[in-house]
Amino acid sequence: MQCLLFKIGFLQVDVWDLFDILIVGLLLYQLYQLLKGSIALNIFVGMVLLFLSYQVFQALGMDLLSSILFQFTNLGFISLIIIFQPEVRRFLLLLGTNTLRQRDSFWSRLLGKEDPTLDATEEVEEIRRAFLRLARSKTGALIVCTRDADPETIISGGTPLNANISYGLIVSIFHKESPLHDGAVVIENRRISRASAILPVSENTTLPKSVGLRHRAAVGVSEKIDVGCFIVSEETGKISFAHGGHLERGLGEKRLTELLNAYL
Structure with missing residues (x-):
C-alpha cells in the first residue's frame, strides 16, 4: 500500500x-x-x-x-x-557487544540481579591512586579495561598474571626498571590478566602529532574492540583516555574516577 x-x-x-x-x-x-x-x-x-x-x-x-x-x-x-x-x-563487534550488553541488562533487571560493577569501588581506588602517582613521577603507563570484549582477538603477547588489582602491583609493573613496563596491562573481570601486552597501533591521521606510540596503541585497540584505555604520558605526566577510536587528553582526578567507575 x-x-x-x-x-x-x-x-x-x-x-x-x-x-x-x-x-x-x-x-x-x-x-x-x-x-x-x-x-x-x-x-x-x-x-x-x-x-x-x-x-x-x-x-x-x-x-x-x-x-x-x-x-x-x-x-x-x-x-x-x-x-x-x-x-x-x-x-x-560493536554491534554484537552492545546487543549482548542490552540483553544481559534486561535479564538482570527482570531477575532482580545486582549490577556487578557496583562492587568495583576498591579496584577503582587502587588504579586511581596508582595513576596519580605515575602521573606525578612522569612514568609512562597504559591500562586496557576490556569490559565485555574478547581481547584474544586483538591483543597479543604479554606475561600472564591473573592477579588482584592493587596500587603496589600497578606502580611496580610500570616502574622504568621493571621488565614488564613496556606494553599494556590488561584488566579482565576486574583482575589483571597480563602485563606487557602488545596492542595494534592506530593509523588515524587526525591524532595530534604530539602523541606517542603509547597513545596510538591505546586508540588503535579501542578502534577494533569495545575497551577503555587509560594512559599516562611519559613526557608530560598527563593522563588520557581512549575509547571507540577517540582520545580524551588531560584528565583531572574527578574525570579519571568517573571513567574508571564506568569502564572497570
Missing part, C-alpha cells in the same frame, strides 16, 4: 521513499564516522568515484572505458570486504 506524498515530474514520492532515504543517509553517516581519520576513507571515496565514472562512461556510450572500469567494479563488493576487514570486524 502506497501513501503518495508528492510528485517531482514523473517521479512519485511516498512515505517509504522518505524512510528509505533516511535510513541510507544514517548508514552513510555511520560509515563515515567509522572510517573518519583513517586511510580506509580515502580508499572508499576512490572506489565510489570509480563506480560513478563507470556509470557516466556507460551512459555516454564509451564502451572501451566502461568495459575496463566494469572489470574493477565487478569485484567491488569482495574488494571492499578485503580492504575494510578491520572496519567491518570492528562494526560487527
Whole structure:
C-alpha cells in the first residue's frame, strides 16, 4: 500500500521513499564516522568515484572505458570486504557487544540481579591512586579495561598474571626498571590478566602529532574492540583516555574516577 506524498515530474514520492532515504543517509553517516581519520576513507571515496565514472562512461556510450572500469567494479563488493576487514570486524563487534550488553541488562533487571560493577569501588581506588602517582613521577603507563570484549582477538603477547588489582602491583609493573613496563596491562573481570601486552597501533591521521606510540596503541585497540584505555604520558605526566577510536587528553582526578567507575 502506497501513501503518495508528492510528485517531482514523473517521479512519485511516498512515505517509504522518505524512510528509505533516511535510513541510507544514517548508514552513510555511520560509515563515515567509522572510517573518519583513517586511510580506509580515502580508499572508499576512490572506489565510489570509480563506480560513478563507470556509470557516466556507460551512459555516454564509451564502451572501451566502461568495459575496463566494469572489470574493477565487478569485484567491488569482495574488494571492499578485503580492504575494510578491520572496519567491518570492528562494526560487527560493536554491534554484537552492545546487543549482548542490552540483553544481559534486561535479564538482570527482570531477575532482580545486582549490577556487578557496583562492587568495583576498591579496584577503582587502587588504579586511581596508582595513576596519580605515575602521573606525578612522569612514568609512562597504559591500562586496557576490556569490559565485555574478547581481547584474544586483538591483543597479543604479554606475561600472564591473573592477579588482584592493587596500587603496589600497578606502580611496580610500570616502574622504568621493571621488565614488564613496556606494553599494556590488561584488566579482565576486574583482575589483571597480563602485563606487557602488545596492542595494534592506530593509523588515524587526525591524532595530534604530539602523541606517542603509547597513545596510538591505546586508540588503535579501542578502534577494533569495545575497551577503555587509560594512559599516562611519559613526557608530560598527563593522563588520557581512549575509547571507540577517540582520545580524551588531560584528565583531572574527578574525570579519571568517573571513567574508571564506568569502564572497570
